[in-house]
Amino acid sequence: MTREHQTLALILFSLFIAVTLGITTWVSRNRHGSAEEFYAGGRLFSPLENGFAIAGDYMSAASFLGISGLIALFGYDGLLYSVGFLVAWLVVLFLVAELVRNCGRFTLADVVAARMSERPVRIAAGTASVTVSVLYLVAQMVGAGSLVGLLLGDSGTAARTLTVIGVGALMVVYVSFGGMRATTWIQIVKAVLLMGGAVTLTVLVLLRFHGDFDQLLLSAAERSGHGRRFLSPGLKYGGDWTSRLDFMSLGLALVLGTAGLPHILSRFYTVPTARAARRSVVWAIALIGGFYLMTIVLGFGAAALVGPDEVRASNASGNTAVPLLAAFLGGGARSTGGAVLFAFVAAIAFATILAVVAGITLASSASVAHDLYASLKRRHARQRSEVAVARVAAVGIGAVAIALGLLAQDLNVAFLVGLAFAVAASANLPVLLYSLFWGSFTTRGAVWSVYGGLIPAVVLVVLSPVVSGSPESLFPGVSFQFFPLQNPGLVSIPLGFLAGWMGTVTSTEEPDVAKHAETEVRSLTGAGAV
Numbered sequence: 001m002t003r004e005h006q007t008l009a010l011i012l013f014s015l016f017i018a019v020t021l022g023i024t025t026w027v028s029r030n031r032h033g034s035a036e037e038f039y040a041g042g043r044l045f046s047p048l049e050n051g052f053a054i055a056g057d058y059m060s061a062a063s064f065l066g067i068s069g070l071i072a073l074f075g076y077d078g079l080l081y082s083v084g085f086l087v088a089w090l091v092v093l094f095l096v097a098e099l100v101r102n103c104g105r106f107t108l109a110d111v112v113a114a115r116m117s118e119r120p121v122r123i124a125a126g127t128a129s130v131t132v133s134v135l136y137l138v139a140q141m142v143g144a145g146s147l148v149g150l151l152l153g154d155s156g157t158a159a160r161t162l163t164v165i166g167v168g169a170l171m172v173v174y175v176s177f178g179g180m181r182a183t184t185w186i187q188i189v190k191a192v193l194l195m196g197g198a199v200t201l202t203v204l205v206l207l208r209f210h211g212d213f214d215q216l217l218l219s220a221a222e223r224s225g226h227g228r229r230f231l232s233p234g235l236k237y238g239g240d241w242t243s244r245l246d247f248m249s250l251g252l253a254l255v256l257g258t259a260g261l262p263h264i265l266s267r268f269y270t271v272p273t274a275r276a277a278r279r280s281v282v283w284a285i286a287l288i289g290g291f292y293l294m295t296i297v298l299g300f301g302a303a304a305l306v307g308p309d310e311v312r313a314s315n316a317s318g319n320t321a322v323p324l325l326a327a328f329l330g331g332g333a334r335s336t337g338g339a340v341l342f343a344f345v346a347a348i349a350f351a352t353i354l355a356v357v358a359g360i361t362l363a364s365s366a367s368v369a370h371d372l373y374a375s376l377k378r379r380h381a382r383q384r385s386e387v388a389v390a391r392v393a394a395v396g397i398g399a400v401a402i403a404l405g406l407l408a409q410d411l412n413v414a415f416l417v418g419l420a421f422a423v424a425a426s427a428n429l430p431v432l433l434y435s436l437f438w439g440s441f442t443t444r445g446a447v448w449s450v451y452g453g454l455i456p457a458v459v460l461v462v463l464s465p466v467v468s469g470s471p472e473s474l475f476p477g478v479s480f481q482f483f484p485l486q487n488p489g490l491v492s493i494p495l496g497f498l499a500g501w502m503g504t505v506t507s508t509e510e511p512d513v514a515k516h517a518e519t520e521v522r523s524l525t526g527a528g529a530v
Contacts, residue, residue: 008339012347017170019189020354024174024182038387039106039366040269041180047276049188051283054267056187057359058085058258058284059194059291060136060417064352065143067292068325069318070415071299072311075220075230077237078299080247081418082292084254089288093281096259099436099523101268101277107363108265108428109371112435114522115515116443119375124450126371128427129262131454132420133364134401136261139416140353140360141167141405146319147346147353161406168402171357175365176391180270183358190355195291197348201322202294204329205301213297220303230303246485250418253489257421260428263363298322305329316472317415323349357401361394368393407474418487419461426453426492430500436523438504439516445504452499453492460488 036042045053063085070078103111109125144167174182209216217231224230237247258264268277302311302321305328314320323346330341369390431449434441460483461467467474469481485491 008343009346012343013350016193016347016351017354020170020174020186020351023185023189024177035106035370035386037181038179038390039266039362039370041184043270043272045184045270047271047279048283049184050267050271050276050280051287052191053184053187053270054264054280054284055287055291056189056191056194056355057263057267058288059191060140060143060352060356063291063295064194064198064349065146065319065322066139066317066415066417067295068299068302069311069315069321070236071296072302072306072321073308073318074236075224075226075300075303076233077235077247079296080237080251081254082295084251085258086285086289086292088255088258089281089285091256091259092264093278093285095433095436096265097268097281098274098278100265100432101271101274102523102525103436103519106266106269106370107367108260108262108432109367112431112446114435114519115512116435116446121443121446122371122375124447125428125431126367126375128423128450128454129367129371130364130397131458132260132424132428133262133360133367134397134404135420135423136263136360136417137171137357137364137397137401138404139420140357141401142416143319144350144353145405146315146317147323147349164405165402167353167357168398168405170354171361172394172398174354174358175362175394179387180266180362183355183362184270186358187355190351191287193348193351195287197345198291198294198298201301201326201329201345202297205297205305205325208301208305208329216297216300216304219305220300223304223307225308242484245490246487249422249485249487249490252493253418253422253425253487256425256429256489256493258424260424260432261421262367262424262428263359266363266366267359298325301325361397361401364397365390365393368397415486419466422461422487422489422492423454423457425489426457426496427451428453429493430496434497434500434504435519439513439520440504440511441500442504442507442509442511444507444509445500445502448503449496449500452503453496456495457488457492460485460492464488 067078067081067085070081072078100108100111103114107125108129109122112125113121141164144163145161147163174186205216206213209219221227221230226235229235234243237243237250267280271277271280299321302325306321306324311318311321311324314324323342326345327338327342330338332338369386373389373393374386427450430453431446434445434449463481463483464486465473465481465484466486467481468476469479470476473481
């Protein structure tokens with residue numbers, strides 16, 4: 001990239017960072033340090049504000065960079081991510097949002113532990129939430145590294161490393177000083193910028209083809225080198241049965257995973273009522289739906305105008321397809337217009353990463369402090385000490401995410417998020433649904449459900465082609481691959497539900513009928529909700 005690209009993009013990066021740090025500083029002067037303020041922003045956000053924040057939290061680097069890149073490289077098969085990420089919100093709207101807002105205070109474990117023995121349930125749920133959050137954070141770190149790698153070229157290896165470390169440091173600052181209130185406003189600003197950038201690029205792509213979407217698809221297929229196969233299923237997930245099962249596994253994880261994501265569930269606690277939570281989801285679905293429709297245009301636009309070969313040459317996983325498309329639409333990589341549009345899109349993508357990592361870090365640090373720490377020291381822990389632990393936890397989680405992000409720099413960010421969704425759907429969703437809808441569910445069932453989904457999901461990822469056994473693996477030089485699928489969801493999600501059922505039916509514990517009745521009334525009516 002030219003020096004103009006570098007200078008302009010760095011100026012816009014710095015501008016957004018300065019604005020978000022200003023928001024954090026302003027918010028930190030107006031907080032009173034309570035757990036409710038830190039974790040839930042005082043529950044003062046309107047449905048519209050929270051809807052924008054949910055969209056900003058959800059539309060991550062995987063959405064903007066990864067999905068468009070996969071569509072540019074693999075055509076029809078890349079659409080699975082756009083469809084799966086969007087359809088998942090129907091599960092959230094109809095089964096989760098309102099009930100979670102009524103039953104919990106700050107975290108997923110609050111809902112599950114409402115009628116169980118708190119300590120084992122909180123430890124299990126907190127462990128699963130932190131695991132999912134770290135996997136999600138890794139994807140954002142990889143996205144940041146890809147952007148800077150494109151900006152600085154081959155000489156930017158050290159800069160990519162420093163970028164990952166810098167993003168980790170910034171997310172710790174946002175969470176530690178601003179809590180949920182600052183994080184929410186950062187996400188709102190980011191959502192507005194991202195939608196604006198996506199609309200701009202979508203309009204420019206469609207203008208190139210005079211509004212003819214069919215012509216866009218035909219041009220993408222011709223440029224891809226695969227012809228009509230580019231517009232048909234099977235280019236990435238076709239052929240043998242392993243690929244087809246991988247396709248089904250990924251789809252299952254994407255559709256069910258959103259309802260188990262800790263940073264999404266925590267957003268329902270920032271509004272005053274369950275009705276407001278439900279309306280927040282409606283706003284979020286409208287924004288997210290429009291955005292994912294635009295990623296389809298951007299992905300095929302990158303294939304048609306930039307070309308899969310150039311996208312792959314820039315980044316083997318396709319993470320830089322959208323910035324390359326922006327430079328092309330602006331008049332070419334070395335033109336002034338191309339430099340301006342590239343810098344604008346790169347800055348938006350960087351803003352996306354910063355906003356999402358702030359939300360995930362806050363949710364995971366809340367799980368550490370409110371679930372793990374408070375479970376072990378509940379009698380001696382005050383609210384302020386719990387918040388202090390959350391701030392320290394943010395530092396530790398940031399360090400782990402930085403290390404893993406440096407390790408996984410060559411993987412597609414949407415693919416990495418797919419793994420996080422699989423773990424969330426395996427470990428968090430079964431225990432959440434059982435707790436809300438099964439009156440006989442017991443503590444043993446809850447603990448078994450979490451670990452019965454979490455452990456197989458993580459183990460199968462470690463034993464899959466993602467980690468070893470292929471040139472695209474994290475460790476391509478060794479092979480301890482025993483599980484053929486890249487996504488474990490097809491196996492680990494049913495195991496999570498099965499483990500919860502087995503734990504319950506083999507438990508000697510008598511279900512607390514009164515507590516279940518109280519929880520059911522509270523979840524459906526909101527009576528007694530915080």
